[in-house]
Amino acid sequence: xxxxxxxxxxxxxxxxxxxxxxxxxxxxxxxxxxxxxxxxxxxxxxxxxxxxxxxxxxxxxxxxxxxxxxxxxxxxxxxxxxxxxxxxxxxxxxxxxxxxxxxxxxxxxxxxxxxxxxxxxx
Amino acid sequence: xxxxxxxxxxxxxxxxxxxxxxxxxxxxxxxxxxxxxxxxxxxxxxxxxxxxxxxxxxxxxxxxxxxxxxxxxxxxxxxxxxxxxxxxxxxxxxxxxxxxxxxxxxxxxxxxxxxxxxxxxxxxxxxxxxxxxxxxxxxxxxxxxxxxxxxxxxxxxxxxxxxxxxxxxxxxxxxxxxxxxxxxxxxxxxxxxxxxxxxxxxxxxxxxxxxxxxxxxxxxxxxxxxxxxxxxxxxxxxxxxxxxxxxxxxxxxxxxxxxxxxxxxxxxxxxxxxxxxxxxxxxxxxxxxxxxxxxxxxxxxxxxxxxxxxxxxxxxxxxxxxxxxxxxxxxxxxxxxxxxxxxxxxxxxxxxxxxxxxxxxxxxxxxxxxxxxxxxxxxxxxxxxxxxxxxxxxxxxxxxxxxxxxxxxxxxxxxxxxxxxxxxxxxxxxxxxxxxxxxxxxxxxxxxxxxxxxxxxxxxxxxxxxxxxxxxxxxxxxxxxxxxxxxxxxxxxxxxxxxxxxxxxxxxxxxxxxxxxx
Numbered sequence: 266x267x268x269x270x271x272x273x274x275x276x277x278x279x280x281x282x283x284x285x286x287x288x289x290x291x292x293x294x295x296x297x298x299x300x301x302x303x304x305x306x307x308x309x310x311x312x313x314x315x316x317x318x319x320x321x322x323x324x325x326x327x328x329x330x331x332x333x334x335x336x337x338x339x340x341x342x343x344x345x346x347x348x349x350x351x352x353x354x355x356x357x358x359x360x361x362x363x364x365x366x367x368x369x370x371x372x373x374x375x376x377x378x379x380x381x382x383x384x385x386x387x
Numbered sequence: 388x389x390x391x392x393x394x395x396x397x398x399x400x401x402x403x404x405x406x407x408x409x410x411x412x413x414x415x416x417x418x419x420x421x422x423x424x425x426x427x428x429x430x431x432x433x434x435x436x437x438x439x440x441x442x443x444x445x446x447x448x449x450x451x452x453x454x455x456x457x458x459x460x461x462x463x464x465x466x467x468x469x470x471x472x473x474x475x476x477x478x479x480x481x482x483x484x485x486x487x488x489x490x491x492x493x494x495x496x497x498x499x500x501x502x503x504x505x506x507x508x509x510x511x512x513x514x515x516x517x518x519x520x521x522x523x524x525x526x527x528x529x530x531x532x533x534x535x536x537x538x539x540x541x542x543x544x545x546x547x548x549x550x551x552x553x554x555x556x557x558x559x560x561x562x563x564x565x566x567x568x569x570x571x572x573x574x575x576x577x578x579x580x581x582x583x584x585x586x587x588x589x590x591x592x593x594x595x596x597x598x599x600x601x602x603x604x605x606x607x608x609x610x611x612x613x614x615x616x617x618x619x620x621x622x623x624x625x626x627x628x629x630x631x632x633x634x635x636x637x638x639x640x641x642x643x644x645x646x647x648x649x650x651x652x653x654x655x656x657x658x659x660x661x662x663x664x665x666x667x668x669x670x671x672x673x674x675x676x677x678x679x680x681x682x683x684x685x686x687x688x689x690x691x692x693x694x695x696x697x698x699x700x701x702x703x704x705x706x707x708x709x710x711x712x713x714x715x716x717x718x719x720x721x722x723x724x725x726x727x728x729x730x731x732x733x734x735x736x737x738x739x740x741x742x743x744x745x746x747x748x749x750x751x752x753x754x755x756x757x758x759x760x761x762x763x764x765x766x767x768x769x770x771x772x773x774x775x776x777x778x779x780x781x782x783x784x785x786x787x788x789x790x791x792x793x794x795x796x797x798x799x800x801x802x803x804x805x806x807x808x809x810x811x812x813x814x815x816x817x818x819x820x821x822x823x824x825x826x827x828x829x830x831x832x833x834x835x836x837x838x839x840x841x842x843x844x845x846x847x848x849x850x851x852x853x854x855x856x857x858x859x860x861x862x863x864x865x866x867x868x869x870x871x872x873x874x875x876x877x878x879x880x881x882x883x884x885x886x887x888x889x890x891x892x893x894x895x896x897x898x899x900x901x902x903x904x905x
Contacts, residue, residue: 266747268740269688296750299688300743305422305560307567308449308456316693 272301533774
């Protein structure tokens with residue numbers, strides 16, 4: 266597992282590449298704990314958001330098992346009125362949760378930047 | 388004081404940056420402005436660029452209870468001669484970021500100013516959250532973080548510490564975010580208590596704040612000594628204490644030193660050689676090696692579950708916790724408070740990263756057992772006070788099945804006792820079945836199982852990591868027999884004794900006793 270500093274450094278790079286970057290965290294799926302995070306929005310409770318999103322990921326994985334889908338979960342996209350939230354699974358135990366301002370960014374950029382930096386979280 | 392402004396549907400909070408002169412307050416706010424693409428405003432600076440009144444910046448973003456959040460970010464002037472302005476600005480704070488110069492030479496002065504803040508808080512800004520922004524961490528002679536924690540802990544400060552290098556912006560945003568959280572927590576409390584003010588804030592621009600400060604100030608500007616001297620009677624009483632007298636001596640020394648420094652600003656500074664104004668240390672500390680128990684300053688990512696855990700931590704923080712060492716080296720706290728805080732002897736880590744790895748592993752085990760274990764519990768990685776990190780588990784004390792049976796047997800009729808025994812046996816069997824899915828061995832006894840939340844739950848401590856895989860399990864009937872038989876045998880012995888005393892030598896009673904034993 267990368268150290269917290271390595272995780273934060275990786276988020277710094279993502280923030281630099283992504284216009285409208287709001288917040289991001291690396292989250293342990295099983296426990297919902299943040300392993301590292303970065304936020305430019307003081308009101309955004311990233312620890313709570315990460316914990317709740319881990320429940321969503323766990324439920325999705327459960328659904329996939331119930332449906333006997335023989336594939337893997339790559340990412341989950343959530344479009345809010347003014348924000349885009351992306352959950353990208355990194356290995357079997359963690360995921361990156363990223364929130365960006367929808368007016369300044371688009372989904373293609375978000376996924377490209379995430380893909381480019383995903384290796385840093387392994 | 389936070390204000391809810393219905394005219395623009397905004398909640399207005401004020402974060403005040405306090406600290407000694409040239410500690411980096413203005414630099415921090417300017418770094419913040421760069422980070423948030425904001426603009427700072429400084430009404431007046433002296434020839435050397437030092438703040439005379441305040442620096443001002445506004446940041447609007449996020450929502451609080453449906454309202455937009457407007458943060459007024461204000462610095463105080465650090466010069467001692469402008470102490471009255473400092474006090475006036477601190478009085479309006481919803482949260483304070485104390486920017487401390489942690490270079491070895493300036494560290495004593497940082498502690499002095501921090502202690503002054505405690506005095507000033509008595510006079511009006513009590514219950515305001517404080518973040519200690521340990522600045523100038525890039526200097527080669529910076530005081531170690533472990534020492535900083537130790538000294539702040541010794542001075543009974545329970546405040547969060549954020550390391551920073553204001554000159555390059557490192558740590559600035561983290562400290563600000565922390566302060567905003569504290570301010571919003573306070574606003575939330577005020578809202579819940581019906582005390583959150585509604586209306587237009589007293590000042591909405593630097594010009595208005597400047598006008599208010601000018602109006603409040605009778606020329607010439609009162610110095611820090613005068614500011615402390617005109618404090619409330621509470622402060623006057625406090626100033627008679629040994630610690631306060633010491634503080635007074637230090638302040639006097641600091642005034643002279645400050646004046647000398649300003650007079651010879653071109654010369655390099657010598658360390659300020661003054662005694663530290665620490666408050667009296669408790670007469671009998673439990674142990675010099677006692678780790679500091681977890682408190683609300685635990686950083687994000689160091690607590691599980693992340694949301695409920697913080698609520699538990701806030702609740703636990705309201706009780707007086709004194710860690711005590713057991714003979715096996717484990718630490719515990721919370722006796723008699725309704726909470727059990729336990730940390731194993733070896734659950735201490737030299738770095739946050741190592742501790743966090745252990746925390747995550749343990750959190751996974753907890754998460755896998757959430758349907759079996761009692762809900763009011765959390766695990767926390769807390770700073771020990773000596774630069775290391777210690778893993779604690781916090782569990783609310785619940786009524787155990789043994790408590791339940793003993794209460795029933797002491798004051799109930801036989802039928803009630805029978806009901807209680809049936810209920811207990813049922814709970815044991817139910818938990819036994821659910822424990823089959825647990826990834827670890829949890830002891831199934833009358834003491835570790837409780838009837839909280841209308842069903843049987845494991846209420847004991849979670850085993851430490853690494854956990855051995857579950858071993859061979861007893862059958863449900865064996866569990867019930869092993870746990871309840873001793874209680875029934877004890878009860879039977881009492882009954883025998885009572886019967887034998889009432890009718891010694893009675894043939895019928897003797898026959899009854901024989902049957903009972905059978």
